[in-house]
Amino acid sequence: MIKTNGLLFFLLTCMQFAFAQQSTLVYDNHIYLPQIKTVQCYNAQKEQSVPVIALKSGEQLLFSFDDLNGGSKNYWYAIEHCTSDWQPSRISTLDYVESFAEDRIVDYKYSFATLQKYTHYNLRLPNEQVRPKISGNYLLKVYLDGDQKKLVLTQRFYVLDNKVSVGVEVTPSLQVPERSYNQKINFSIFHKNLAIQNPYIDVKAVVMQNFDPQTAITNTKPSFIRTNELVYNDLNTNDFKGGNEFRKFDIRSLRYTADHVQNLEKDSINTAVLFPDITANAQKYTNQFDENGNFYIRNQDGRDDNTESDYVKVFFTLHAQAPATPGDAYVVGRFNNYxxxxxNKLVYEDSRKKFYASLLFKQGLYDFKYVWKDRETGKVNESIFEGSFFETENNYQVFVYFRKPGSRWEELIGYTMINTVKR
Known part of the structure; x- marks a missing residue:
C-alpha cells in the first residue's frame, strides 16, 4: 500500500508539473493548478476592496493564496501592463516597471492544527523589487521556478493616476417593461485639468456591477460633450439587471452550525451541508444584508485566520425546475471570480427537481448566487434562479481610460464606486 501511495503521489506530481508546463497564459483571474485555493487580492486599506491602488501613493495591494500540497515552493511573480479590454499592451517592461521585472515570493507560512495541510503565501505590491511606473490595467503572474511558462495563477489589478472626476447616478431603466427589474447607470467625466482632443477615440469608460467581470460594459462614445465634461446617459446603454441580494453561509466555526448551515461533520475531511435553497424569481423583493458577492476568511476556533482556518467541503442543494433551454447551473461569487x-457546476437530478454541487472552501463568510448558462447562446442568466429587482442594493464601479495622442498605451485616469443605497 505504501508503494502504491508513493507511486500515486509521484504520478500526480508529474501531472501537475506537466500541466504547469503546458498552461497557456489567460489575461484574466485564473488558476492553472488544482491545488491552488483561496486567492485574494485587494487594496490593503480595506479587506476585499476592489484591487485599485493610486500610482506612487504608498498604497499597496495585499495578494495571497494557499497551496494545498503544502511544503515550500519556488514561486516567482511578474506584472504585465494591459489594455482597457485586458489584452497585452505589448510595450517594454522598461516602460511600465521602475525596478526589477520579476521577483520571488518569500513570505509564506504553514497551516497549523488543520485537517487539510496547506501553505499560505503572501505578497504586497508595490514593493522594493517590483513597482509599476505608469497607470493602467495590470496582470499579476505567479509561476514556478522563475519560468513564466510554468504558470500557477494570474490576477488582475489596477493602478490609478487620478486626473478626472466621475459623477454617477442610478435610475430605473428607461425601457418601460424593465423599470421594475433593471438599474440604469448614468455618469459624467469631468476633465477640467486634462485636455481631451477627441473623446470618441481617446477615452473609454468601463462600468461593472459588484466587481463582476461578466457584467462589464465598455462605453466608447459620450452622449453629449460639454465644456470640460463628457456625459454618458444614452437611453439604451448601461442598463443592468438589478438581480437580488446574494445568498450567504457562515463556516467561521466548525464546532457549531451558523447562518444557512444545516449540518457539520468532521472525519477525514470537514464537511458542511447547507440548508436547501429555493428559487427567488417569483418572490417580491426582500431587503437582506449582504456583502455584494464578497467573502471574508475568518476562524472562530483559532487565532490566525490565514493559517489556522481549515478547509471544508460545502454541499449545495437548489430546489428548482430546470429551464426548458439546454444549459447548466453554476454557483458563483467573488470566491471564484464569478x-x-x-x-462549480451543479448536477441536476430530474426525478427530484434538484440541483447539487460540492465545493471546497476555507473557513469564513461567503456570499454566493446561482446562475444559468444557455449552451446554445452562451449567455448567463441570473434572474432564472434569483429574480431581478430595481430595489436591490448593488455596488457599481466606473473605470476611465485615456490614450494620449501618439501614446502606445492606455492610462487609467479615473475611478469611482457608487452604492445604489448609500449615496
Missing part, C-alpha cells in the same frame, strides 16, 4: 467552470 467564473463558470466544471468545479
Amino acid at each position: 467564473i463558470l467552470s466544471e468545479e
